[in-house]
Amino acid sequence: MALVSLLEISIAFTCFLIFQFFLIKKKQHRPFLTNWPILGMLPGLVPELPRVYDFLTEVLEDGNLNFLFKGPTLGGLDMLFTVDPANIHHIMSSNFANYPKGTEFKKLFDVLGDGIFNADSELWKDLRKSSQSMMSHPEFQRFSLATSLSKLEKGLVPLLDHVAKEKLVVDLQDVFQRFTFDTTFVLATGYDPGCLSVEMPEIEFARALDDAEEAIFYRHLKPELVWKMQRLIGVGGELKLKRAHAIFDRVCSECIASKRDEISRGRDNISSSSSKDLLMSSINVDTTKYKLLNPSDDRFLRDTILSFMLAGRDTTGSALTWFFWLLCKNQETVARIRQEINTNLFPGNKTDGSVSYDSDSFNPQEVKKLVYLHGAICEALRLYPPVPFQHKSPTEPDVLPSGHKVDANSKILFCLYSLGRMKSVWGEDAFEFRPERWISESGRSLHEPS
Numbered sequence: 094m095a096l097v098s099l100l101e102i103s104i105a106f107t108c109f110l111i112f113q114f115f116l117i118k119k120k121q122h123r124p125f126l127t128n129w130p131i132l133g134m135l136p137g138l139v140p141e142l143p144r145v146y147d148f149l150t151e152v153l154e155d156g157n158l159n160f161l162f163k164g165p166t167l168g169g170l171d172m173l174f175t176v177d178p179a180n181i182h183h184i185m186s187s188n189f190a191n192y193p194k195g196t197e198f199k200k201l202f203d204v205l206g207d208g209i210f211n212a213d214s215e216l217w218k219d220l221r222k223s224s225q226s227m228m229s230h231p232e233f234q235r236f237s238l239a240t241s242l243s244k245l246e247k248g249l250v251p252l253l254d255h256v257a258k259e260k261l262v263v264d265l266q267d268v269f270q271r272f273t274f275d276t277t278f279v280l281a282t283g284y285d286p287g288c289l290s291v292e293m294p295e296i297e298f299a300r301a302l303d304d305a306e307e308a309i310f311y312r313h314l315k316p317e318l319v320w321k322m323q324r325l326i327g328v329g330g331e332l333k334l335k336r337a338h339a340i341f342d343r344v345c346s347e348c349i350a351s352k353r354d355e356i357s358r359g360r361d362n363i364s365s366s367s368s369k370d371l372l373m374s375s376i377n378v379d380t381t382k383y384k385l386l387n388p389s390d391d392r393f394l395r396d397t398i399l400s401f402m403l404a405g406r407d408t409t410g411s412a413l414t415w416f417f418w419l420l421c422k423n424q425e426t427v428a429r430i431r432q433e434i435n436t437n438l439f440p441g442n443k444t445d446g447s448v449s450y451d452s453d454s455f456n457p458q459e460v461k462k463l464v465y466l467h468g469a470i471c472e473a474l475r476l477y478p479p480v481p482f483q484h485k486s487p488t489e490p491d492v493l494p495s496g497h498k499v500d501a502n503s504k505i506l507f508c509l510y511s512l513g514r515m516k517s518v519w520g521e522d523a524f525e526f527r528p529e530r531w532i533s534e535s536g537r538s539l540h541e542p543s
Contacts, residue, residue: 208400277405
């Protein structure tokens with residue numbers, strides 16, 4: 094009897110161990126996406142496209158910050174998704190030279206030409222340094238401030254007053270996109286397209302930007318053969334992209350011709366505002382210092398305008414939209430921001446909360462005092478980054494800090510949207526909007542190193 098009892102206990106213990114092993118294994122390695130023959134993991138990803146960023150967040154949290162996606166056979170969609178901070182630092186800093194944008198990136202973003210988004214190596218360095226020089230120039234800084242204040246006073250505030258008076262419903266995302274489109278276009282070219290007004294007109298250049306971005310996004314999810322075939326036939330998003338490409342060429346060409354005409358008539362006839370815009374600065378760029386830039390080539394100027402428009406409109410417009418959406422859900426944060434502004438920028442305000450504001454006396458340096466506002470903006474950018482993912486490709490085989498081996502020309506995507514939600518990076522409250530995480534114990538802005 095003792096032998097039988099011992100045998101039963103042994104069998105029961107063995108079954109328990111087997112059950113525990115499979116339970117733990119299933120929990121730790123939950124198959125979000127099945128790798129099907131020929132089709133790869135694409136069939137499982139397609140239904141998740143409406144919530145693709147949240148889905149990738151779940152996959153990466155479950156996969157220890159990394160996930161290898163297998164696309165259809167011969168489709169060229171195999172890629173490594175990573176939000177591992179060590180991997181990102183390796184790619185963007187310690188081994189940056191091995192990770193240019195590459196030819197694959199340029200094929201996907203071909204509409205941008207040879208602008209800073211597509212450029213690599215020495216050309217990218219020249220474009221980056223020249224852009225920094227232009228935008229840090231005191232005259233451009235003053236021009237930028239004057240443009241923003243003017244658009245606020247003559248565009249945004251009158252529009253919101255009209256909406257409130259007429260009790261209308263307005264899409265704030267559309268409003269902010271129009272605001273940033275106008276300000277960016279003025280800063281880039283010196284001309285105001287008038288997109289932000291009570292009439293809310295449709296501007297073809299703005300619509301073309303939306304169509305181009307949508308087509309580029311779906312290029313990341315389609316086999317190259319598919320979207321190239323669509324482009325050849327002229328259907329779907331590729332047809333929209335082709336039309337957008339033509340609009341970019343025409344509008345930029347008109348701006349460049351007009352600017353060159355101003356120069357040919359003599360500098361005395363050039364208005365003070367148009368002489369400070371980025372197009373004028375690009376035409377006058379110092380080619381002895383930036384040898385790879387060619388301001389006499391209209392194509393170079395076209396790519397420069399388009400790069401500035403893409404960078405300025407969508408990033409700022411998206412950031413403003415999500416920032417105010419978060420403020421609507423966090424009234425305590427709104428109260429603290431108002432108190433900080435009144436205390437630091439308008440100390441002479443009346444106790445009833447009314448604000449006496451003079452735009453002519455505004456000093457942008459005083460904004461540095463707004464530590465809590467800075468933290469709130471950083472927190473909004475963490476949760477809703479305007480550029481939700483970034484694409485890289487190594488020129489030589491490499492081994493990432495996570496241990497993943499990557500071949501030359503393989504695709505690596507780090508999802509910045511997911512990175513901001515990783516509990517292993519930000520803690521258990523990663524999904525919460527908490528501006529305080531960006532403020533040190535001494536009350537200063539906290540810098541999170543890359």
